[in-house]
Amino acid sequence: MSVGIISYGAYIPRYRIRVEEIARVWGNDARIISDGLMVFEKSVPDIDEDTITIAVEAANNAIKRAGIDPERIGAIYTGSESHPYAVKPTSTVVAEAIGTNSELTAADFEFACKAGTAAIQACMGLVGSGMIDLGMAIGSDVSQGAPGDALEYTAAAGGVAYIIGKDEQAAEIESTYSFTSDTPDFWRREGMTYPEHGGRFTGEPAYFKHVTSAANGLLEKIGTKPSDYDYAIFHQPNGKFPTRVAKMLGFSKEQIKPGLVVPRLGNTYSGSCMMGLAATLDIAKPGDRIFVTSFGSGAGSDAFSITVTDRIDDIRNSAPSVEQLLANPIYLNYADYAKHKGKIKF
Template identity: 45%
Template sequence: HNGKIRVPARITDQLLKDNFDPALLEGREVIPRFRRRCSVGKSDVVPTISLAFTFADQYYPYQEYKIIQPTQDYELPGIVGYGVYISRFRIKDGSIERAVPFIDEDSVTAAVEAGKLALIHSGLDSRLVGKIYVGSESNPYAVKPIAAKVAQVLQLGESDGDLQAVDAIDTEFACKAASGMFKDACALVSYPRSNVNYAMVIGSDNSQAAPRGCPGGELDAFVGYGGAAYLFGKKDVIAEVEVWYSCTSDTPDFWRRDGEHYPMHGGRFTGDPAYNKHVRNAASKMMEKSNMKPSDFAYFVPHQPNPTFPVRIAKDLGFKEEQFLPAIQMPKFGNTYSGASLVGLAAILDIAKPNDQILVTSYGSGAGSDAYILRVTNQIIEKRARQKVNIKFLAENPFTEFVDYSTYRRLKQGM
């Protein structure tokens, strides 16, 4: 039309006001997004679409996906790239801001966006990824994987018609559904007969909570939305995974029964003997087995379900504020459940220096913790230059839009 190509599509992430002028949309550059297409019945498949767009000057900068051939081999497996996706919509309660999904977003769309950013950051050819794990406790389906959709959209593994030569699997262990797979990804890329040179791990959640005033509604003050993706391999590593330790017990501090829409939790029971006991044990045992102490680490990344738990446990373990406060992003984005400790780790990798050692300790209700010791390599500087979207940008996004509580509940439930 008049020398311009027009495509029937949807402009998303717009909360239209009564005095909205459509002329303001004309001539603006857009970026494609992967989103849900529409609401459907409870028994139907959730349709998705790639003909949804956000404005290029109203979200985050466009980044070209440029494939870069790896040049350096490492003895230990580790992180070769990462990406974090957080919606620009937020709700603010006192000093806490929490990310809110737009009406066409869910855990699948956040996983796709985070995975895309991880591929861009790594420069890795998506066809070389042989395994993907997606950890979530807010899958839109009770029976159907998220990982299959994410693998196909991101074109992981070699394409064979409409099939992808990649192993895709969902995992679920509350908030450590993704971090628990770090060790599996490392083991897989290290085994010479696995034929998997790179593995992707994503934690993505539209964190669930009942409305305030309802049973379980206490969680509603902390839940957020977003996803974080990590690529593991043994070439061009930015942070080697040196060692790990896990602990588990049947501690039902948080649960959602089959068929129930919202989770329940055990009140004060969620601190001790749930969160505190497991995080303390995993971190302490990890340091003991590695003959290390808190002062040996540049940073400590704890799971962060609320503003107080991670600070209390970090101090209890002997870490100083400068070691753990940069990792605590919950007050900006809310508790992103499977993405919570992963977002905290991304915040640290954004600022860490070569040879810094990082202790990461996740937590999942039900209950268990994973502790990892990472050592940052020199290649983190080179790859950091490729990042336009980091945690600082997401936290200070100038296009953040705050919503009221009723709008938050509508968006949260996809209504």
């Protein structure tokens, strides 16, 4: 029997900072930055929110959306590059908070921005082999950009949880394909507060090479072409990269439009691609086909071919949509943003 998405849930903190406010502080031209990145504002966590609280809220929304009994979940994997503890799993807190029983396996994943999709693949394996009934894969981050660094304009906060199983699928995952290599485009050393990156090196040899290789690999593996899909989502470090890679692969602007949430959200790192998929599932119709390719620096990409089932209409409105989570933001000035992000040490 096939494996698919039984439910999904997203969470986005309510606070935002506009690109022009960050640019004002650092003396940069906001219009050049916004036009270049295709990002206009980004989400900011509340003072008492972190990767764990965001993961729990997303997980609760996934449980609520399809009315899942948490005790059916046999695995929880949380992907993040901002786990609050260096040693002590985020996933155990999520398990306790959503009320699973203790008969489950759990671990935290880290692979820059694609740890969440790697968690989906792990759950697919466990469910497909019959080892567990349901698996929960989460991508959650409160990503960091050093003050004044280019990353500060996009490093955002948010999370998405997917429940993977065999029965009552809202979307079938037909196939997945990954492409991975040792490419040092972005990293954060142990104990360091902010990541380092290779500037323009993050483009061609990293993002574009891995996304196109994984995407083309999957299309070739299952014998499909871009026009077979209704929607497509590519990892969104900014708005420019996914738009360009979609064009390179032969996908249209209309196909990526519903899932392109980065201009109003920023890059939610491990949640990025998964958030775009959630936004697309929010509006997709039964029978629609969705193509997804994540990217994680370091570097690798996971591609998925998904077909939406009739069940999507039964569960869609039982938890907040990505559009609802993006609505009614509270805008912060840079000083309050610095306080929220812990950039000011007391």
